[in-house]
Amino acid sequence: MSETRVSPLAPAAFPPVATVAGVRIAVAAAGVRYSGRDDVMLAELPPGTTVAGTFTQSLCTAAPVDWCRHALAASSGHARAIIVNSGNANAFTGAAGYRVAEHTARSVAGALDAQAHEVLVASTGVIGENLPVERIDAALPALLAGLSAPDPQAWEAGAAAIGTTDTFPKGASAPVAGTSAHVAGIAKGSGMIAPDMATMLAFVFTDVALGAETAQECLAASVERSFNRITVDSDTSTSDTVLLAATGVSGCPADLHMAAFRKALDAVMLDLAHQIVRDGEGATKFVAVTVTGAADDAAARAIARAVADSPLVKTALAASDANWGRIVAAVGKAGQRADRDRLSIWVGDEQCASNGVPHPGYSEERATEHLLGRNIELRVDVGVGDGQATIWTCDLTHGYIDINAGYRT
Amino acid sequence: MSETRVSPLAPAAFPPVATVAGVRIAVAAAGVRYSGRDDVMLAELPPGTTVAGTFTQSLCTAAPVDWCRHALAASSGHARAIIVNSGNANAFTGAAGYRVAEHTARSVAGALDAQAHEVLVASTGVIGENLPVERIDAALPALLAGLSAPDPQAWEAGAAAIGTTDTFPKGASAPVAGTSAHVAGIAKGSGMIAPDMATMLAFVFTDVALGAETAQECLAASVERSFNRITVDSDTSTSDTVLLAATGVSGCPADLHMAAFRKALDAVMLDLAHQIVRDGEGATKFVAVTVTGAADDAAARAIARAVADSPLVKTALAASDANWGRIVAAVGKAGQRADRDRLSIWVGDEQCASNGVPHPGYSEERATEHLLGRNIELRVDVGVGDGQATIWTCDLTHGYIDINAGYRT
Numbered sequence: 001m002s003e004t005r006v007s008p009l010a011p012a013a014f015p016p017v018a019t020v021a022g023v024r025i026a027v028a029a030a031g032v033r034y035s036g037r038d039d040v041m042l043a044e045l046p047p048g049t050t051v052a053g054t055f056t057q058s059l060c061t062a063a064p065v066d067w068c069r070h071a072l073a074a075s076s077g078h079a080r081a082i083i084v085n086s087g088n089a090n091a092f093t094g095a096a097g098y099r100v101a102e103h104t105a106r107s108v109a110g111a112l113d114a115q116a117h118e119v120l121v122a123s124t125g126v127i128g129e130n131l132p133v134e135r136i137d138a139a140l141p142a143l144l145a146g147l148s149a150p151d152p153q154a155w156e157a158g159a160a161a162i163g164t165t166d167t168f169p170k171g172a173s174a175p176v177a178g179t180s181a182h183v184a185g186i187a188k189g190s191g192m193i194a195p196d197m198a199t200m201l202a203f204v205f206t207d208v209a210l211g212a213e214t215a216q217e218c219l220a221a222s223v224e225r226s227f228n229r230i231t232v233d234s235d236t237s238t239s240d241t242v243l244l245a246a247t248g249v250s251g252c253p254a255d256l257h258m259a260a261f262r263k264a265l266d267a268v269m270l271d272l273a274h275q276i277v278r279d280g281e282g283a284t285k286f287v288a289v290t291v292t293g294a295a296d297d298a299a300a301r302a303i304a305r306a307v308a309d310s311p312l313v314k315t316a317l318a319a320s321d322a323n324w325g326r327i328v329a330a331v332g333k334a335g336q337r338a339d340r341d342r343l344s345i346w347v348g349d350e351q352c353a354s355n356g357v358p359h360p361g362y363s364e365e366r367a368t369e370h371l372l373g374r375n376i377e378l379r380v381d382v383g384v385g386d387g388q389a390t391i392w393t394c395d396l397t398h399g400y401i402d403i404n405a406g407y408r409t
Numbered sequence: 410m411s412e413t414r415v416s417p418l419a420p421a422a423f424p425p426v427a428t429v430a431g432v433r434i435a436v437a438a439a440g441v442r443y444s445g446r447d448d449v450m451l452a453e454l455p456p457g458t459t460v461a462g463t464f465t466q467s468l469c470t471a472a473p474v475d476w477c478r479h480a481l482a483a484s485s486g487h488a489r490a491i492i493v494n495s496g497n498a499n500a501f502t503g504a505a506g507y508r509v510a511e512h513t514a515r516s517v518a519g520a521l522d523a524q525a526h527e528v529l530v531a532s533t534g535v536i537g538e539n540l541p542v543e544r545i546d547a548a549l550p551a552l553l554a555g556l557s558a559p560d561p562q563a564w565e566a567g568a569a570a571i572g573t574t575d576t577f578p579k580g581a582s583a584p585v586a587g588t589s590a591h592v593a594g595i596a597k598g599s600g601m602i603a604p605d606m607a608t609m610l611a612f613v614f615t616d617v618a619l620g621a622e623t624a625q626e627c628l629a630a631s632v633e634r635s636f637n638r639i640t641v642d643s644d645t646s647t648s649d650t651v652l653l654a655a656t657g658v659s660g661c662p663a664d665l666h667m668a669a670f671r672k673a674l675d676a677v678m679l680d681l682a683h684q685i686v687r688d689g690e691g692a693t694k695f696v697a698v699t700v701t702g703a704a705d706d707a708a709a710r711a712i713a714r715a716v717a718d719s720p721l722v723k724t725a726l727a728a729s730d731a732n733w734g735r736i737v738a739a740v741g742k743a744g745q746r747a748d749r750d751r752l753s754i755w756v757g758d759e760q761c762a763s764n765g766v767p768h769p770g771y772s773e774e775r776a777t778e779h780l781l782g783r784n785i786e787l788r789v790d791v792g793v794g795d796g797q798a799t800i801w802t803c804d805l806t807h808g809y810i811d812i813n814a815g816y817r818t
Contacts, residue, residue, distance in 0.1 A: 060741030060749045092737050094750060094766040127734030128767050238738050311720070311805075312813055319814035325536030328501050329647050332469030340469045341503060357503040358537050396720075398810050404721055405728035405806075 009278035009286050009374060009394070010168040017155040018173040018182040021207040022046040022247030025154055026146035027161040030139035032132060033087030033125055038161035040136060042143040043082040043203065044112065049247045051079035051120065052215035054223045056240035062091030064121045065239060067101035074117035077212025081108050081118070082203055082243060083143075084162045085136060086188070087125040091238040100133045107137055111144055122201050122241045124164055124188065150184075159186040162201060165403065166190050166279055172271035174264040179257050181208045181250035183264040187272040190232075190279045202227065202242045202272050208261055209248030218254075218265055219244040226269035229301075230392045231308050232280035242269075277392050282399025285317055287376040287392065293344075294387035299336040301389035303382060306334035314396035317376060322367035324352040331380060342383025347371060418687035418695050418783060418803070419577040426564040427582040427591040430616040431455040431656030434563055435555035436570040439548035441541060442496030442534055447570035449545060451552040452491040452612065453521065458656045460488035460529065461624035463632045465649035471500030473530045474648060476510035483526035486621025488654060490517050490527070491612055492552075493571045494545060495597070496534040500647040509542045516546055520553055531610050531650045533573055533597065559593075568595040571610060574812065575599050575688055581680035583673040588666050590617045590659035592673040596681040599641070599688045611636065611651045611681050617670055618657030627663075627674055628653040635678035638710075639801045640717050641689035651678075686801050691808025694726055696785040696801065702753075703796035708745040710798035712791060715743035723805030726785060731776035733761040740789060751792025756780060 023045060027038040045051075053072050055065045071079075083104060090097045105119035112119075123131060148154060152171075159169030166188050173184035189200030210218070223242055244265070246254070254261045278286050289308045294300035307313055310330040316323040324345050331338050341356035348370030351359045370376065432454060436447040454460075462481050464474045480488075492513060499506045514528035521528075532540060557563060561580075568578030575597050582593035598609030619627070632651055653674070655663070663670045687695050698717045703709035716722055719739040725732040733754050740747050750765035757779030760768045779785065 056741075057744075058738065058741030059744070059747055060737050060752070092734060092749070092752075092762070092765060092767075094764070096766075127737060128762070238741055311809070315810055315813035318810070321814070325501060328469050328536060329467065332465075332467030332647055335466075335468070338468050340501070343469070343501075353501065353537070355503070356501060357505075358501075396810065397814070398807055400720070401724055401727070401805065401807050401810060404724035405730070 006167045007279045008284055014152065014156040014169055014171060016152050017171040018175070018184050019149055019151060020182055020184050020205040020247065022049070022249030023150060023205045024147040025150045025158050026143045026148065027157045028139040028142045028146065030085065030135045032085050032135055038157065039087050040083070040085045040139055040143065041158045041161040042108065042147065044147050045080050045245050046247050046249060047080065049079055049245050050077050050210055050212040050215045052077060052212065052219040052244045053120070054220055054242045056238060058238050060238050062089050062123065062239040063093055063097035063101045064090055064123045065241060066098055067105065068120050068241065071105065071117040071120055075115065077216060079118050079120055079245060080112050080114035082120045082122070082245065083108050084122045084201065086162050086164050088123060088129060088131045089125045089127050089239050090123040090131040092128040093130055096130060100131050103133055104136055107140055111140060120243060124162065124201055124239055127238065155184065155186055159188065162186070163188045165281065168279060170272055170275040170279070172268045174267040176208055176252065176257055176264045177260040179208065179250065179252040179260065181206060181252045183268045185268050185272055187276060189276040190281050200227070200240050200276055204244045204268055205247070207247045207250035208252045208254040208257065210246035210254040214254065215244055215246050218262060222265050222269045225266055226273040229390065230273045230277050231305060232277060232394060274392060277394050280394035281403045282397040283394030284397055285374055285376050285395045287317060287378065287394060288390055289393065290377070290379045290388065290390045291382065292379065292388040293381040293383050293385060295337045295385045296387040297389055300387040301391065302336050303331055303334040303338065303380065304389050304391040306330045307378065307380065308391040308393035311396055317371065318395040318397045320368055320371040322347055322352065322364050322371055327378065327380060331382060337384050338382035339384050344381040346379040348377055415576045416688045417693055423561065423565040423578055423580060425561050426580040427584070427593050428558055428560060429591055429593050429614040429656065431458070431658030432559060432614045433556040434559045434567050435552045435557065436566045437548040437551045437555065439494065439544045441494050441544050447566065448496050449492070449494045449548055449552065450567045450570040451517065451556065453556050454489050454654050455656050455658060456489065458488055458654050459486050459619055459621040459624045461486060461621065461628040461653045463629055463651045465647060467647050469647050471498050471532065471648040472502055472506035472510045473499055473532045474650060475507055476514065477529050477650065480514065480526040480529055484524065486625060488527050488529055489521050489523035491529045491531070491652060491654065492517050493531045493610065495571050495573050497532060497538060497540045498534045498536050498648050499532040499540040501537040502539055505539060509540050512542055513545055516549055520549060529652060533571065533610055533648055536647065564593065564595055568597065571595070572597045574690065577688060579681055579684040581677045583676040585617055585661065585666055585673045586669040588617065588659065588661040588669065590615060590661045592677045594677050594681055596685060598685040599690050609636070609649050609685055613653045613674070613677055614656070616656045616659035617661045617663040617666065619655035619663040623663065624653055624655050627671060631674050631678045634675055635682040638799065639682045639686050640714060641686060641803060683801060686803050689803035690812045691806040692803030693806055694783055694785050694804045696726060696787065696803060697799055698802065699786070699788045699797065699799045700791065701788065701797040702790040702792050702794060704746045704794045705796040706798055709796040710800065711745050712740055712743040712747065712789065713798050713800040715739045716787065716789065717800040717802035720805055726780065726804040727806045729777055729780040731756050731761065731773050731780055736787065736789060740791060746793050747791035748793050753790040755788040757786055
């Protein structure tokens with residue numbers, strides 16, 4: 001769909017992504033909206049698989065989000081399949097939209113001898129148009145025939161099938177130390193939202209054995225440290241969905257390897273989250289905003305988010321302009337405790353400000369040198385406590401305007 | 410300073426602005442940062458003038474804001490002068506910055522036989538550089554010699570002197586019905602913040618007689634209905650300042666004409682606020698976002714602000730793209746009660762959505778026709794109550810990126 005060139009922040013190639021025992025995936029070209037490309041992915045999961053989900057905080061949720069919430073409750077956190085389409089978000093489609101999501105789940109469940117509420121559904125694409133569900137029905141035989149254990153090529157095909165304005169497919173994996181098991185996942189997203197083509201989605205799989213409640217707790221904690229720490233444009237989609245499925249097929253009980261599992265899960269989630277920022281619409285720089293010295297971690301996070309969401313900070317970054325006054329202003333608007341007269345600011349390793357005034361010996365030249373790179377680090381110490389947090393974002397460029405002011409035509 | 414062409418949303422000419430009895434103003438070229446233009450304005454007020462102020466909610470306030478807060482308290486809301494410079498915001502300048510503001514107040518007070526705390530100071534411009542106060546001192550004799558009752562030309566000169574990235578000077582006035590008195594004011598601002606040149610400022614004068622506490626109450630209420638209802642880019646400056654000075658020289662006690670006074674004050678404040686949006690950085694469209702059917706007025710305002718601040722809504726407006734799905738997404742992220750399945754959306758008079766689905770007979774062509782104009786109206790009914798509010802904003806264009814990604818060079 002996208003004619004855009006690949007993001008300058010993209011990895012050189014799709015990374016090697018490990019197989020997860022028990023998971024089988026397939027893709028197909030259903031023609032939901034796009035032609036000439038795959039646009040639907042089916043992930044089949046073995047009986048006994050537990051599943052956890054976190055979803056958008058939007059109050060105008062898309063129908064598949066409503067269906068997933070229902071299904072997770074009805075199945076007590078178990079699933080046999082995840083089906084995802086791109087091209088249509090099935091959002092703002094009323095009761096008919098919910099019936100479409102439910103119908104899709106029933107069709108897949110029937111083919112797999114499962115219950116409808118054991119099939120999770122995600123959709124991403126245009127808002128406010130009815131999803132032509134018959135096209136997904138028609139693609140189902142090809143999907144079922146194509147199911148295979150995901151090798152790196154299959155993961156990449158899956159990631160490509162669920163993409164919309166993405167300029168590269170996103171995947172990551174990590175071994176669970178001390179076991180033969182892995183965590184592996186794919187994601188799509190090129191903005192916290194690009195609502196016409198909507199959303200960020202991530203599907204993460206593991207072959208450790210994990211109780212449903214533990215899976216939900218692990219996922220929620222990991223989302224807090226990964227996807228909830230990124231922002232492209234401060235907008236929130238109607239369809240954001242992150243699912244974690246644990247097949248248990250490796251025979252490794254997560255309970256005995258919880259620290260290793262969490263570490264692997266966090267690594268995969270953070271990698272995928274970073275890849276979404278690296279594919280941020282129009283992005284030319286990957287930016288880590290770290291706040292220290294806040295009243296607590298939540299305050300640090302709110303301040304870091306205010307800096308990361310500030311259009312004026314983001315446009316300055318696009319220009320490699322060491323305009324740290326804009327960081328001061330963003331800290332000031334965050335509504336969190338900060339001591340203006342103890343504020344310190346760093347751009348990369350160069351300290352711009354200390355104790356609320358320009359830092360003696362500050363070199364704008366050295367700060368600019370750092371800002372001319374692709375990977376930017378901003379740090380602010382607000383001087384009131386021990387709270388700290390990092391938020392990842394990208395710059396705001398003409399490319400963002402091009403993509404979003406001209407998208408539907 | 411600005412080489413930018415005048416905003417396409419600017420009024421055809423500076424409006425006729427009424428004289429306010431007792432107020433005298435003067436401008437001078439102090440060379441604080443700019444050369445070849447006036448950059449300092451002095452407004453002299455007669456003994457007995459009451460004054461009220463509202464300031465930025467930023468926690469990293471500029472020194473002049475701190476001084477004004479101190480002075481208003483120390484004088485019990487009385488003032489003899491307001492002095493304003495452009496080119497340097499005296500922000501993030503530590504204790505030295507406060508001494509500069511205080512020194513400026515003392516210099517003016519000495520010349521007018523007043524107390525230092527009867528002189529209010531505002532500064533707008535670059536952040537984090539010491540203000541060369543000796544240049545203001547040097548300009549003081551010329552300012553004192555130039556004081557005169559402000560005719561329309563003098564108001565325009567005052568508005569021009571306090572401007573930074575503004576592309577046109579901003580003034581407005583209104584008669585207080587049933588009296589010989591007026592409310593008149595000037596403002597600067599081209600973003601809620603453009604921190605390198607910072608800020609929005611407004612100075613409003615009246616010759617009604619108004620107690621200091623009443624003045625503060627009237628100003629605060631009017632700010633809520635005007636300056637607090639606009640957004641250009643969601644950023645908040647370190648220096649935002651709105652002052653209201655009441656000379657009483659007309660002999661009309663506001664107490665006897667309170668409704669007429671409030672009406673005139675609101676008219677001037679809203680006019681100035683709209684002019685700031687019309688000069689929004691890169692703006693090509695003036696946009697009113699009205700939310701109805703919210704739980705209460707505060708909820709309506711939060712939802713309207715979420716729509717008005719959404720980069721995706723603003724870029725769609727720039728492209729005259731009737732992409733109402735982005736409005737749905739913005740409503741969803743506002744964190745306020747809304748019934749997705751009762752949501753209705755209008756672009757101008759064209760209804761796009763009703764009851765949470767596309768409106769029957771919706772014509773994208775008619776919606777686009779409205780969006781091709783300069784004055785845009787968006788309306789959302791969220792279907793849960795009687796709360797309503799309007800927020801004014803502008804679109805997000807390549808011009809915004811140009812101005813903010815290249816400003817300091």
